[in-house]
Amino acid sequence: MNPLNGGWPIEILLVEDNTDEAQLTMDVLKEGRIRNRVHWVEDGEEAMAFLRRQGRHAAAPRPDLILLDLKLPRLGGQEVLAEIKQSPLWKRIPVVIMTSSDDEKDILSAYDRHANCYVTKPIDIDKFMEAVRGIEEFWMTVVRLPAA
Amino acid sequence: MPGTADQPSVQILLVEDSPDDADLMVEALRDSNLNLCITVAEDGEIAMNYLLRKGTYAAAPRPDLILLDLHLPRKNGHEVLAEIKQDAVLHRIPVIILTASDNEQAILTAYDLHANCCVSKPVDQDQFAQAVKKIEYFWLHVARRLRSLDNGREE
Numbered sequence: 324m325n326p327l328n329g330g331w332p333i334e335i336l337l338v339e340d341n342t343d344e345a346q347l348t349m350d351v352l353k354e355g356r357i358r359n360r361v362h363w364v365e366d367g368e369e370a371m372a373f374l375r376r377q378g379r380h381a382a383a384p385r386p387d388l389i390l391l392d393l394k395l396p397r398l399g400g401q402e403v404l405a406e407i408k409q410s411p412l413w414k415r416i417p418v419v420i421m422t423s424s425d426d427e428k429d430i431l432s433a434y435d436r437h438a439n440c441y442v443t444k445p446i447d448i449d450k451f452m453e454a455v456r457g458i459e460e461f462w463m464t465v466v467r468l469p470a471a
Numbered sequence: 472m473p474g475t476a477d478q479p480s481v482q483i484l485l486v487e488d489s490p491d492d493a494d495l496m497v498e499a500l501r502d503s504n505l506n507l508c509i510t511v512a513e514d515g516e517i518a519m520n521y522l523l524r525k526g527t528y529a530a531a532p533r534p535d536l537i538l539l540d541l542h543l544p545r546k547n548g549h550e551v552l553a554e555i556k557q558d559a560v561l562h563r564i565p566v567i568i569l570t571a572s573d574n575e576q577a578i579l580t581a582y583d584l585h586a587n588c589c590v591s592k593p594v595d596q597d598q599f600a601q602a603v604k605k606i607e608y609f610w611l612h613v614a615r616r617l618r619s620l621d622n623g624r625e626e
Contacts, residue, residue: 408585414582414583414585415579415582415583417582417588425615427617427618427619430615430617431563431617434562434563434617435562435563437556437562437585439587439588440565440587440588440610440614441614441615442613442614442615443615454613457608457609457612457613458609458613460605460609461605461606461608461609461613462588464605465590465602465605465606465609466588466589466590467570467578467588467589467590467591469578469579469582469589470575470578470579471579
């Protein structure tokens with residue numbers, strides 16, 4: 324269904340400062356049906372450097388999907404989201420917000436900045452993995468991602 | 472298990488001109504365990520009148536989710552999408568684009584206009600029903616829904 328999985332892995336940029344949660348997310352994505360490659364960065368500045376292919380990210384691929392935490396060091400998730408969605412180069416890349424915040428204000432601000440969707444990370448590990456599986460299943464097998 | 476009437480309802484707006492496709496989608500959503508209220512708009516003008524609460528739609532509820540076909544009479548899907556995403560309140564509603572089109576450009580344009588996601592309509596009916604169920608599961612169970620669209624804004 325998805326033209327992107329015709330042999331090419333789906334490139335995912337994971338922006339997450341919590342090592343345990345990043346590891347858990349990558350473990351779940353690795354088990355997914357669709358071949359994917361996760362690029363993990365730990366803060367907002369690093370996420371922008373990845374997109375701009377700066378420094379150690381000179382050979383970074385263009386991500387097909389971005390999983391973005393909101394509470395990040397250096398540059399916050401809402402700022403990263405705003406930069407992506409204001410850029411003619413990157414605005415089409417789907418951004419899935421994954422955050423522990425259940426605050427309605429954060430959800431509204433994320434949608435105001437054109438987040439593609441907002442998922443609250445459950446604290447329970449099994450439920451957390453189920454949520455990541457839900458994201459994987461939907462965004463990689465049901466959605467038609469933009470080709471460029 | 473079907474939803475019960477005492478649960479708060481979840482409003483879905485289906486913008487679809489093909490009665491067959493609309494029936495299939497409504498049928499696929501019947502298995503939801505939420506109390507879904509589905510409204511079908513047959514063209515883009517009706518969809519916008521409903522969303523903007525014009526005329527007979529003055530009391531229309533705000534949808535929690537919009538499923539929008541791209542090929543529509545009167546006002547096409549891209550135009551409806553652009554109007555929703557430029558509106559100060561409506562832009563917060565997730566819009567799922569459904570398209571039979573293999574036209575990559577139509578999909579890119581939809582993402583540029585801030586579609587929340589695009590889903591191809593499979594030709595096979597069972598696969599189409601499955602896709603609709605997966606949309607329901609992801610957007611109403613995995614993704615976090617807004618409690619109220621109008622928070623912090625004057626209408």
